[in-house]
Amino acid sequence: MSTYADPYASSRETTEGTVFSVTGGDWDSLVTEIGQAKEERVVVNMGPQHPSTHGVLRLVLELEGETVTEVRCGIGYLHTGIEKNIEFRNWTQATTFVTRMDYLAPLFNEAAYCLGVEKLLGITGDVPEKADVIRVMMMEFNRISSHMVALGTGALELGALSPMIFCFREREKVLDIFEFISGLRMNMAYIRPGGVAQDLPAGTVEKVLATVKDLRQSFKDNEKLLVGNSIWMKRTEGIGYLDLAGATTLGVTGPVIRATGLPLDLRKIQPYSGYENYKFDVVTADTCDVYGRFLIRINELEQSLRIIEQCAQKLKSLEGAPVMVADKKIAWPAQLAIGADGMGNSLNHIREIMGTSMESLIHHFKLVTEGFRVPAGQVYSAVESPRGELGAHVVSDGGTRPYRVHFREPSFNNLQSTSAMCEGSMVADIIGAVASIDPVMGGVDR
Amino acid sequence: MSDEQHGMFGAAGTGDTSGYGGLVRATASAGSSQRPFGGYFDQVADDLERAYPDFADAIERVVVDRGELTLHIKRERLVEVALILRDKLKFEMSMGVSGVHYPEDSNRELHAVYHLLSVTNNQRIRLEVSVPDVDPHIPSLVEVWAGSNWNERETFDMFGIIFDGHPGLTRILMPDDWQGHPQRKDYALGGIGVEYKGAVTPPPSDRRSYK
Amino acid sequence: MASRRPRVGLEEKLPSGIVLTSVEKLAGYMRKNSLWPATFGLACCAIEMMAAGAGRYDLARFGMEVFRASPRQADLMIVAGRVSNKMAPVLRQIYDQMAAPKWVIAMGACASSGGMFNNYAIVQGVDHVVPVDIYLPGCPPRPEMLMDAILKLHDQIYDEKLGPNREKVIKEVEAAAMAAVPTHQLKGLLA
Secondary structure, eight states: OOSSOOTTSOEEEETTEEEEOOOSSOHHHHHHHHHHSSOOOEEEEEOSSOTTSSSSOEEEEEEETTEEEEEEEEOOTTOOOHHHHHTTSOTTTHHHHHTTSSTTSHHHHHHHHHHHHHHHHTOGGGSOHHHHHHHHHHHHHHHHHHHHHHHHHHHHHTTOOHHHHHHHHHHHHHHHHHHHHHSOSSOOOOEETTEESSOOOTTHHHHHHHHHHHHHHHHHHHHHHHTTOHHHHHHHTTOSOOOHHHHHHHTOOTHHHHTTTOOOOHHHHSOOTTGGGSOOOOOOOSSOSHHHHHHHHHHHHHHHHHHHHHHHHHHHTTTTOOOBOSOTTTSOSOOEEEETTEEEEOHHHHHIIIIIOHHHHHHHHHHHHTOOOOOSEEEEEEEEETTEEEEEEEEEOSSSSOSEEEEEOHHHHHHTTHHHHHTTSBHHHHHHHHHHHOOOHHHHHO | OOSEEEOSBSSSSSOOOSSGGGOEEEOOOOOOOOSOOOTTHHHHHHHHHHHOTTHHHHEEEEEEETTEEEEEEOGGGHHHHHHHHHHTSOOOEEEEEEEEEOTTSTTOOEEEEEEEEETTTTEEEEEEEEEOTTSOEEEOOTTTOTTHHHHHHHHHHHHOOEEETOTTOOOSSSOTTOOSOTTSTTSOOOOOOEEETTEEEOOGGGSOOBO | OOSOOOSSSGGGGOOOTHHHHHHHHHHHHHHHHTOOEEOOBOSHHHHHHHHHHSSSSOGGGGTOOOOBSSGGGOSEEEEESOOBTTTHHHHHHHHHHSOSSOEEEEESHHHHHOTTOOSTTBOSOGGGTSOOSEEEOOSSOOHHHHHHHHHHHHHHHHTOOOHHHHHHHHHHHHHHHHHSOOGGGOOOTTO
């Protein structure tokens, strides 16, 4: 076919045997060469660039025909060294780094980190109620947007092309809310240690309630696409089986372990940010398979909408309440406002610090450049992200920079179960199983 | 971690004339805690003593700080304690290993921190093992909680802690032939200065910033 | 895109003069109107790229909704996200496997310059690995910004010359680059 030797499509001998690289259009040559080989074992590499592996995940499969005998994950293709980067930034700046780990659930990363910092500072009880309510509302919206991507891309990978478009349409509605409240669609760095970055703009509650009504109707319509669809069920029932014993020993949390029947949800058993004040159910299934996890994600959307409605009701009575902790030594000094060139420090604040009060200027300067000091110690704070338990192990040495922050990422731990789920099944089932784990490679590799 | 912080600024040799470079601050972290610990920690400690008679031998230190219980364990006893915690005290799930590098803690530089969750009793506990740089071996907990597999690989990759008994201890996040362990404190951040129109902004590790 | 002469294709059979200009315009028009992107979404920017391909910000109106998984069938590689040192050889391999003509958009701050991650793990700008045609800043850039970058690339493709005209353009660009002031000798407003 090609008139010159492709440097990437060839075969070579290694200590493990012959390695073939297939780049497309040369399947025949591969099959003839394999036919001549003595061994039956075929090891296939999927990824890291692959349309169906949910990001830069590399799967190395050992095949016997269509059956998978061994599957191993190769990760690390998105390793960014965020945890080490944070050690050179102050406690508030670290929020902007941490938000980009699990990029589909940025607010959860921020929440886990900020809850950890607040625990170290000892101000967990001083975070104002409005800040807590806003955090819960934004996190639940983020859960909806994350599940939309999970459901859309999962369906896309298994061949159902329409749900992707519908799910992204609903996601856009949620991103509109994010943009309205925080200014950005993704990676907002909105939750800061001590509260949230800025207060809600006027008209938020109405917009939220209208969106909830809209989404509820859309979710009903979208469900009809796949729930009960016999082709979908044939592709997902009984696939990717992982029972409770397996899930527990592998440290798997989130929809995967809830699909085994265990109602493990940190929002209920170890509530944070006021989750104990909201009425919602923990969604479980008992089929331990891909279809069960799919149903859990669909039903969690409705539970999130319930929580958001309760938040909106609470916000109606919290007009004008503070959203940042009262301690001026920790709270971010400036209020933000939209100016002629975008969002920045409000002009009133600038007028004050530059014109009237030297002390305010010093205070602002020290807080922004040096940051606050956090007493030495270590904590572990965990939140229930859409993928499972997202924990932050925050270690402080008493300074203005984090000493060590390690994130216990649910995607990292859940992805280990791929081998347990997929060995013995067919190649096509691996895609479904990985999609049901819903790994986000930014979180896996950090 | 040392009890004192010297200096106010991070990167040294950056022409600091303020005098704050000579500042010495006391930053002690919580030391060993005495009974009663409070909350469910006493019950956990009692159950552990009952199930594991050599408890006092294996535990170097118990720290209760900010509502969390940390048991500092000797590395030789780690697997025994883990098995007892899993089977008798019902800490079914391990949340993974987190490595921390304290270069000033001579002979105990590398710490491996394990967070355990008991779903039955809704309790959390932390185990901490300290090993010296010259001999960074810790027994592997893959036999106790299978999910420790990748976490231990990551801690090896980032800190160089070698987990004895691990079925396949290789690099997981960095490329396979990478030299060095990136998240150690003696490994440089590795940024490059950004040059623009004659001015250079140094990478964050070299800037004159506060500690 | 630069100097390696392809062996088959339009460039072999070029006329000259005015007819060449018409061929250039026609080829440019055809190439830009159905540019097929290769799936190279890495991190957060990939999600915004998917949003750009979804219903609200529709890339299908440019003929670009088919994200080809196989680089052999793709014309445009949108590097969306941070490229780690482990991923860089894979990036180069995918780029090499694409057939000419091919273009690269570095989407996002991390792909353009390493972004906020100035450290051991991230390649400081994907132009260390592949030649980039359009740099798109943002963290992540909105889907509208991505579409703007694509439209600018469309204009660039439309104006691409073929054959002897292209060699002339390449020589001119190289001469201009050799005569230009190097970046480290540029002076800003403070100098």
